[in-house]
Amino acid sequence: MTVCSLAYWTLVFQFPLDWRGVLMDTDQGQGDTSAKEQYMNKIAVLGLGNFGTALARNWSQHGKPVHGWTVEQEVYDTIVESGVNSKYFAGFDLPGLKVTMGLAESVRDAGVVALALPSHVVLSVVDDVIVHLSEGQVLLDLAKGLAPGGQLVSRAIHEKLDAAGKSNAVAVMTGPTIAPELAAGVLTTALVACEDEAIASRLAGELTTPTFTISHAGDPLGIELWGAFKNVIALACGMSDGLSLVGGLGGDNLKAAIFTAGFREGCNLLDRLGAGRETALSPAGVGDLFVTATSPHGRNRRTGELLGSGQNLEEALGSTVMVSEGVRATRMFAERLETPDEAPFVTTLKACLDGELQAEQCVRQLINKNR
Numbered sequence: 001m002t003v004c005s006l007a008y009w010t011l012v013f014q015f016p017l018d019w020r021g022v023l024m025d026t027d028q029g030q031g032d033t034s035a036k037e038q039y040m041n042k043i044a045v046l047g048l049g050n051f052g053t054a055l056a057r058n059w060s061q062h063g064k065p066v067h068g069w070t071v072e073q074e075v076y077d078t079i080v081e082s083g084v085n086s087k088y089f090a091g092f093d094l095p096g097l098k099v100t101m102g103l104a105e106s107v108r109d110a111g112v113v114a115l116a117l118p119s120h121v122v123l124s125v126v127d128d129v130i131v132h133l134s135e136g137q138v139l140l141d142l143a144k145g146l147a148p149g150g151q152l153v154s155r156a157i158h159e160k161l162d163a164a165g166k167s168n169a170v171a172v173m174t175g176p177t178i179a180p181e182l183a184a185g186v187l188t189t190a191l192v193a194c195e196d197e198a199i200a201s202r203l204a205g206e207l208t209t210p211t212f213t214i215s216h217a218g219d220p221l222g223i224e225l226w227g228a229f230k231n232v233i234a235l236a237c238g239m240s241d242g243l244s245l246v247g248g249l250g251g252d253n254l255k256a257a258i259f260t261a262g263f264r265e266g267c268n269l270l271d272r273l274g275a276g277r278e279t280a281l282s283p284a285g286v287g288d289l290f291v292t293a294t295s296p297h298g299r300n301r302r303t304g305e306l307l308g309s310g311q312n313l314e315e316a317l318g319s320t321v322m323v324s325e326g327v328r329a330t331r332m333f334a335e336r337l338e339t340p341d342e343a344p345f346v347t348t349l350k351a352c353l354d355g356e357l358q359a360e361q362c363v364r365q366l367i368n369k370n371r
């Protein structure tokens with residue numbers, strides 16, 4: 001048992017849990033429980049971009065106290081002044097959401113600290129958060145991508161915690177959770193996993209709402225790897241959409257062929273990297289892949305669409321304020337290969353991103369090399 005799980009079970013044995021996982025101190029009676037309820041229930045959401053705002057809206061709408069943190073003055077001002085995040089989410093009000101630009105204030109007394117930040121940013125924020133963490137607070141990594149060097153984000157966070165002498169648990173959550181739909185109340189599912197399954201199970205219960213069903217999974221490595229790899233496939237699927245716009249080879253038949261080739265390669269490659277096969281067939285695997293590759297909101301699909309319609313990578317990335325983690329993930333998975341033949345889908349897509357293949361050549365190779 002790890003130190004963090006020990007701390008968790010110590011709390012559980014001291015205070016019985018009610019059905020929501022709220023700490024109830026029976027000695028003090030019902031009337032005095034508010035401070036402890038607040039402690040366990042409060043969710044800090046770090047990063048109020050698309051996903052952070054959607055999660056914060058869903059949770060706060062359903063009565064969970066959420067304290068969001070942003071570095072962006074514009075985001076802070078518009079939420080305080082008009083109750084709307086005008087930069088990322090103009091169409092949605094955010095009733096009940098507390099917002100701050102002070103990291104310590106957001107994290108203080110939160111049971112869960114959700115990291116709604118892109119994979120290339122999350123570790124620098126973790127560096128700043130660590131000093132504010134108390135024992136028992138769980139870090140929930142939401143980034144779908146890999147850390148520098150192709151390392152898992154959760155592993156890199158663990159290393160930082162270890163170096164700081166902290167033993168907080170790190171959980172990961174992924175699934176088909178496109179932000180505008182989650183915010184709008186579309187019934188959405190996700191998986192949460194942690195090395196300590198009891199913590200994953202508790203989080204799934206605490207973070208589920210009537211429109212957001214979270215289940216716990218026992219394969220944290222697998223769900224994190226799929227969270228990153230599905231962006232690679234979605235990027236390639238988007239190229240089919242782009243090719244169809246310019247009268248090329250693109251269309252749903254081609255997209256399905258690319259989807260199949262990428263999924264097959266993902267099953268083999270991620271299996272070799274240690275992911276459980278069953279995760280490929282879960283909401284975190286094929287579920288997330290489906291929505292990312294087909295939804296008009298999917299930014300990796302959109303980047304692929306721009307490439308397919310004839311833009312180069314620089315132009316495609318320059319036309320959105322949102323990050324496209326599939327580009328980074330493609331390069332990072334390619335770097336982890338011993339030989340290019342090990343993962344022809346990844347190496348072909350990387351060649352296209354590097355300008356060595358035109359979109360049309362790329363999609364032909366993606367499906368021909370993966371028959």
Ligand SMILES: NC(=O)c1ccc[n+]([C@@H]2O[C@H](COP(=O)([O-])OP(=O)(O)OC[C@H]3O[C@@H](n4cnc5c(N)ncnc54)[C@H](O)[C@@H]3O)[C@@H](O)[C@H]2O)c1
Nearest residue numbers: 047048049050051052116117118119143144177178179323
């Ligand atoms: N958008 C979705 O539908 C969705 C769904 C599930 C998971 N995710 C994952 O969630 C993560 C965040 O995605 P997003 O869509 O919210 O991205 P986004 O681009 O909309 O928002 C990024 C957020 O990061 C913050 N940020 C950027 N640089 C920062 C820095 N140096 N310091 C502090 N904060 C900084 C921004 O202020 C913003 O709040 C990604 O890993 C993504 O894969 C997104």
